[in-house]
Amino acid sequence: MVQPFHLAVPVDDLAAARAFYGGLMGCAEGRSTDKWIDFNFFGHQFVVHLGTPVGQPDTNDVDGEAVPSFHYGVVLEWEAWHDLATRLAAAEVEFVIEPGIRFEGDVGEQATMFFLDPAGNALEFKAFKDPSQLFAK
Structure with a gap:
């Protein structure tokens, strides 16, 4: 069993975060106050805290995309x-990087997509046809 990670990120609107993570993403809500909300983020403990979002000033080129x-x-x-x-896509989420295949035909070939939560935090979801390629060189 993989050990769950804990991640906390700042958001500027808890109601919008609840609708995004709990509603659209389908993450079950755990404990909460008027300052933070716990979510079951695909088996991991993810917390949104009311605060100043980090923003996205920097990118790196990865396979021709600004990540x-x-x-x-x-x-x-x-x-x-x-x-x-x-x-x-059906919910008309605006993608930072559209769903597609990265490193096609190479070691580590993966499906990937990037999008923002309502606070501007960037999320990447990926998948490998061959899960053993996750850490392959």
Whole structure:
């Protein structure tokens, strides 16, 4: 079993974060106050805290795309990734990097997509047809 991580990020609107993570993303809500909300983020403890969002000033070139240098997300199973991409597109989420295949034909080939939460935090969700490629060189 993979040990769950804990990640906390600042958001400027808890109601918008609740609608995005709890509603659109389908993450079950745990404890909360008027300053923060815990979510079950695909088996990990994810907390949004009322504060000043980090923003996205920096990017790095990865396979010809401008990838936000600060981002987080989950590696999903191949079909779950496609289901999420379809759900996000149907909800008219604006993608920073459209769903697609990165490193096609190379070691580490993966499906990936980037989008922002309502506070501007960048998320990347990816999937590998061959999960053993996750850390392959």
